[in-house]
Amino acid sequence: MIELTRVYHFSAAHRLVSPQLDASANAALYGPCARAHGHNYYVEVTVAGTPDPVTGMAVDLGQIDATVADRLLQHVDHHTLETAPPLAGVITTGEGLARAFWDILAPVLAPATLRRVRLRWRRTRQTGLAGCASTPRRVSGNRECRIRWKCRRR
8 A cells, every 4th residue: 555645725714613602602712713714724635545557556646636626625715614515514623624624535535545634724733634434533542543633822
């Protein structure tokens, strides 16, 4: 198996709000991020495949690029994330976006196998999702299915 990572850029606006909280609780929890603001995001998509003995290619990168553009980027680039249909009901934290992007891409990237989705915004903030065949979830001690979160606040 060989892993390949493609990096895609998009710009989007969003607000961090939980529908289960009122406006003052959201403001207290998320601070200034509860207000509308935007980011330049980089999403890294890592796929794995076995090289074809005839072509030498493990995956068709053109197909991967087209699938990511069609299923993900066209819905989020220069849009408000909360209004993007594929993100309906998602709290647009880094963790929420990485999980949603996984759920969007994993079933449609065959024959490649989705191995990782990493979302970066700013130099010091990133969310990574390394997965398995089913939807990743937070499970401590499970090496095949984990969420990694790294965030430094100023």
